[in-house]
Amino acid sequence: MLADNDMDLRTNRLTIWHTAWLLDEGHRAGAESSIAKVVCSEAIYRVADRCVQVLGGQGITNDTLVERIFREVRGFRIYDGPSKVHCWSLAQKLVKRARTFKRRRRLGVRATGHAQSRAIGWSVHWTDRPAG
Numbered sequence: 474m475l476a477d478n479d480m481d482l483r484t485n486r487l488t489i490w491h492t493a494w495l496l497d498e499g500h501r502a503g504a505e506s507s508i509a510k511v512v513c514s515e516a517i518y519r520v521a522d523r524c525v526q527v528l529g530g531q532g533i534t535n536d537t538l539v540e541r542i543f544r545e546v547r548g549f550r551i552y553d554g555p556s557k558v559h560c561w562s563l564a565q566k567l568v569k570r571a572r573t574f575k576r577r578r579r580l581g582v583r584a585t586g587h588a589q590s591r592a593i594g595w596s597v598h599w600t601d602r603p604a605g
């Protein structure tokens with residue numbers, strides 16, 4: 474469980490750094506921000522849950538800081554948009570991209586490079602429009 478927590482925390486950090494880097498570079502990163510919010514809030518809940526489990530019964534008493542952390546991180550999955558709502562919004566974007574891709578193909582517009590990357594999924598090219 475300690476190793477699982479370490480892996481969750483490290484991958485969270487990478488997700489956040491990647492999103493922060495995109496924003497620093499002037500990309501809009503709306504999709505990546507949503508992904509970071511969902512991935513990190515779900516992971517931190519799992520991390521806190523494992524900490525409670527490691528401590529056993531003591532983990533759910535008021536005497537431990539872990540009990541308080543577990544209660545507080547539960548909220549992360551709800552505020553600033555519940556996880557499922559972020560997923561719904563991402564799915565909408567994917568469907569829109571797929572429709573655009575299909576329409577372009579029907580019209581015979583060749584999608585190459587960035588346009589192709591944008592149409593088929595998440596990548597840095599997804600957010601290649603500058604902020605503002």
Ligand SMILES: Cc1cc2nc3c(=O)[nH]c(=O)nc-3n(C[C@H](O)[C@H](O)[C@H](O)COP(=O)(O)OP(=O)(O)OC[C@H]3O[C@@H](n4cnc5c(N)ncnc54)[C@H](O)[C@@H]3O)c2cc1C
Nearest residue numbers: 547548549550551552553554555556557558559560561562
């Ligand atoms: C401690 C705390 C602090 C907050 N601070 C702020 C703040 O500073 N500023 C602010 O503006 N708001 C704040 N909020 C409000 C917070 O953003 C909302 O609670 C959050 O957006 C969820 O809205 P809701 O509570 O109305 O739940 P609902 O939107 O009613 O959602 C309830 C459940 O239904 C699910 N659901 C809803 N729609 C869909 C859908 N389309 N598809 C699938 N599932 C769906 C959700 O996943 C969720 O599990 C805060 C909330 C809390 C608890």
